[in-house]
Amino acid sequence: MNAVTPVLEVDELVRHFTTKDFLGREVHRVRAVDGVSFTVAPGETLGLVGESGSGKSTTGRLVLRLDDPTEGRIRFEGQDITHLNAAQLLAVRRKMQVVFQDPFSSLNPRMRVGDAVAEPLKSHRILKTAAERHERVAQLFQRVGLDPRFAERFPHQFSGGQRQRIGIARALAVSPRLIVADEPITALDVSIQAQIVNLFMDLQQELGMAYLFIAHDLAMVRFLCHRVAVMLRGRIVEMATTEQLFAHPRHPYTQALISAMPIPDPDRELARQRIFYEAVTPPREARLAEVEKGHWVLA
Ligand SMILES: Nc1ncnc2c1ncn2[C@@H]1O[C@H](COP(=O)(O)OP(=O)(O)OP(=O)(O)O)[C@@H](O)[C@H]1O
Ligand SMILES: [Mg+2]
Known part of the structure; x- marks a missing residue:
């Protein structure tokens, strides 16, 4: 562990949803979150991005303990909160x-x-x-x-x-010391979005809380987040500082996401090359490997 205790540590978090038939037999299993690990430092903003259904909101709900993980561990300011009951959670909810x-x-x-x-x-x-x-x-x-x-x-x-x-x-x-924000600007008019993003940033500067920021809009993520984790089918496929991720995306899914971002300069926008990636469920045995300091890719 670093010198500073992370505000949030998520370790091999798993949440599967199962549907059962009338005899109670499991007929279908959705691996909404399938072994996700990350930390958030005090005052840091970690962005969570990925296609619809990749498990971002489920991760957020697990962190908030609004849902119970199938497996894994959640620590808040060093305290294991994975199995706290409602009464014990009260003190955590305040932060x-x-x-x-x-x-x-x-x-x-x-x-x-x-x-x-x-x-x-x-x-x-x-x-x-x-x-x-x-x-x-x-x-x-x-x-x-x-x-x-x-x-x-x-x-x-x-x-x-x-x-x-x-x-x-x-x-x-x-x-609070941590705010989980799940697509907080997605439903707003484009003209209002920037104001709200700026408000989030000003508040963080002033009050020093950390954010777990779930978002679709990569331009906003680039502007707001210190680090970014890219989710695909319940797994994190890439995690890096914002600069690293946008300068050298390594995973083909991240490359495809970034190549889909419009560029505000018309000449460069015309020359922009889209990278397409047929999303496949990452193999179960794949693990995050560090390709440069602080930059992790699922391989
Ligand atoms: N309560 C539930 N019961 C069954 N399946 C669920 C439940 N909640 C989520 N899922 C499934 O888990 C997967 C992940 O859903 P989740 O809402 O976490 O995705 P998301 O990344 O937040 O997507 P979006 O970008 O659309 O908000 C989806 O396949 C979803 O259908
Ligand atoms: Mg969601």
């Missing part, structure tokens, strides 16, 4: 928060948004009086770029971008 793609579905439509943001402060008994919570909510609203007077309103009175700001304020309320 590990989530921002979802669609904040609307996670906000109670009948609750004023200020109360929604104050709720974790109350349930974790961080601030005991309503006046203190009110004050903190106003600060949080300001911090995410919302008028504190909006706290009195209901979710439907906001735009998508504003709702995502509310979702971020709610995650920030308890001062």
Whole structure:
């Protein structure tokens, strides 16, 4: 282990989903996550990218312990949280928060948004009086770029971008050390996406929390993430610093993803060569090998 304890360590994580017939016999098994290992350092952003169904959200849910792994281990700030029960998880949940793609579905439509943001402060008994919570909510609203007077309103009175700001304020309320963000800008207008990405970056600079950032848009990942892990069919096929990954992608799947990115320069865009890769399930015996310092490729 490094001198600094990682905020998150995931070790050979596995989650299989099985469907059974009416006799209880297993008929189908989805290897959603099939032996995934990575770490996230304090204050670091690790991007998780890959095609739809590659196991990104399942990985996020396992890390948050919203789902139980079939195998493997999850450590948070050095503590093994793989098998903690609901009561034991409470203390961990305070330090590990989530921002979802669609904040609307996670906000109670009948609750004023200020109360929604104050709720974790109350349930974790961080601030005991309503006046203190009110004050903190106003600060949080300001911090995410919302008028504190909006706290009195209901979710439907906001735009998508504003709702995502509310979702971020709610995650920030308890001062977490890790935020798992699952496609937090995918549902937003393109014009709003950059604002929200910038907000994530500013908040990290100021507050120093780590992010596990699940995303589709590679341009955004390149801009936001310190390191990137590329997932394919439940496995990580490549993991590297952002510079390494975009300068020297090694796995053909990563090369195909990067070659599909539009280039903002029209001349270079015209000359851009697409690399196609027929996705195949990585062989079970394949292991990540370090090809240069900090750059791992499944082979
Ligand atoms: N509760 C579940 N029951 C059965 N199968 C599931 C369940 N949750 C996920 N899966 C399957 O596991 C695989 C991985 O799904 P997951 O949602 O993690 O992918 P993803 O990478 O987040 O995809 P997307 O980019 O579309 O969000 C998929 O094949 C999915 O159908
Ligand atoms: Mg997903």
